[in-house]
Amino acid sequence: MIINEDSVIQTCGLTKYFGTKPAVYELNLDVPRGCVFAFLGRNGSGKTTTIRMLMGLLPPTRGGGTILGRDIRALTPEIRSRIGYLTEEHQLYGWMTVRESGEFQSRFFPKWNDKIFRGVVGHFGLKPTAKVKDLSRGERAGLCLALTLAPEPELLMLDDPGLGLDPVARRTLVESMIYLTRKSDRTIFFSSHNLSDVERVADYLAVFDRSILRACCPLENFRDSIRQMRLRFVGPPPALPPIPGLLQAIRTDNELRVTCVQNAGEMEKTLRSLAPLEIEPVPLSLEDAFISYLGERGEKTFILSELEAQA
Amino acid sequence: MPAAFHISTGSNTPIYQQITEQVRLAVTTGRLQVGDQLPSVRALAEELVVNPNTVARAYGELMREGLLESRAGRGVFITPKRKIYSRAEGWRRLESLLHALIGEAMILDFTPEELREAFEDKLSQWKHSKGGDHDHK
Structure with missing residues (x-):
């Protein structure tokens, strides 16, 4: 495997089986240095398993990878201290105060920037003297983030950092992530289900589907390559010819809505051959694009007249 | 600041495009005048809570169109050229x-x-x- 100096994470055929079931299958991932990389996929698609393997916490069944240029099977404490790893089940002690949690954590890191710790804690509106056990979910998340950021890691691995946060706490989290990009060599790798947050912060995205990586590219490329067209006909739409990259076709009484992954010109040419009355591109939001990419594929019929007949 | 921008996520319009459209609109309606300064990429990104590269992309596009110019060490300004579209x-x-x-x-x-x-x-x-x-x- 060729180690690319500009990549912070690279994997080659990374695979993990639990019993006979693959949780991650033949994953080839390349995360460029300095980007904000969103790791997307439905629940149980293998995101956390991947992150745990990358952190050296779970041995791969086969394949391998590097993180900050080191083999993930042989990570030293020195390498780990350069990675800020935020998990759902971050270790906090209820009897400590916010400040004591910071002091405790700082002893494990050679580098500790208390200004950052206090800054993030303050940003989330936490009192240093508050007991951890009295914090709300959003406040705990803020404390965990402060503990993760204070050692000034060059790579942040955030496993679903927005999970369970209210909108205000989530926005604060996103603000902190944007603030972190001030240092251009810092990389943020995060998994999320929240496409609104992803749209705000991510440069790159990877889409995981049932243990297989289905897309890995700059966010705008992902958006640009998923296209939807609406075709109107006099009567019922004709049968669809084979279209490469077809994601979904929905037909109603006299309309056909086709979503594809391909170049728009090519798609329009194929669809024009059906001789529709009208054909127009339908702009998609990131969420629409994501759902048509991961949702059920194929042709669907949605005949309005049948519904009306039943009513 | 002469103009406030608003962006929304979940829109059919990508964020960088929302920014370029709002700058163009502000220029055509006169809310932004020739010589007005825009916030730096970093400042606008933090204000709108979006990735700085998104703002950089929007500014880059407006510069290619000749609507904005970057003056070394001073910032980004609206240029005298008015014609935006063919x-x-x-x-x-x-x-x-x-x-x-x-x-x-x-x-x-x-x-x-x-x-x-x-x-x-x-x-x-x-x-x-x-x-x-x-x-x-």
């Missing part, structure tokens, strides 16, 4: 706006006469407020 592209955009306007007016039960009158009224208000400052240099 005539054909201008027509295409106008067409879709007219379409939306007339459609909406019909739904709201306005007669074509009322609509025409309202349009003329608005147009004359604009002429007054913008006065003769529309000199193309």
Whole structure:
């Protein structure tokens, strides 16, 4: 495997089986240095398993990878201290105060920037003297983030950092992530289900589907390559010819809505051959694009007249 | 700051495009004038809570169009060049706006006469407020 100096994470055929079931299958991932990389996929698609393997916490069944240029099977404490790893089940002690949690954590890191710790804690509106056990979910998340950021890691691995946060706490989290990009060599790798947050912060995205990586590219490329067209006909739409990259076709009484992954010109040419009355591109939001990419594929019929007949 | 930008996520329009559209609109309506300074990439990114590369992409596009210029060490400014779109592209955009306007007016039960009158009224208000400052240099 060729180690690319500009990549912070690279994997080659990374695979993990639990019993006979693959949780991650033949994953080839390349995360460029300095980007904000969103790791997307439905629940149980293998995101956390991947992150745990990358952190050296779970041995791969086969394949391998590097993180900050080191083999993930042989990570030293020195390498780990350069990675800020935020998990759902971050270790906090209820009897400590916010400040004591910071002091405790700082002893494990050679580098500790208390200004950052206090800054993030303050940003989330936490009192240093508050007991951890009295914090709300959003406040705990803020404390965990402060503990993760204070050692000034060059790579942040955030496993679903927005999970369970209210909108205000989530926005604060996103603000902190944007603030972190001030240092251009810092990389943020995060998994999320929240496409609104992803749209705000991510440069790159990877889409995981049932243990297989289905897309890995700059966010705008992902958006640009998923296209939807609406075709109107006099009567019922004709049968669809084979279209490469077809994601979904929905037909109603006299309309056909086709979503594809391909170049728009090519798609329009194929669809024009059906001789529709009208054909127009339908702009998609990131969420629409994501759902048509991961949702059920194929042709669907949605005949309005049948519904009306039943009513 | 002379203009405030608003972005929304979940829109059909990518964020960088929302920014470019708002700058163009602010320039055409005169809310942003030649020589006005825009916030730095970093400042706007933190204000809008979006990735700085998104703002950089929007600014880059506006610079290529000749609407913005970057002056070394001083920031990003609106340039004197006014013409943003080709005539054909201008027509295409106008067409879709007219379409939306007339459609909406019909739904709201306005007669074509009322609509025409309202349009003329608005147009004359604009002429007054913008006065003769529309000199193309």
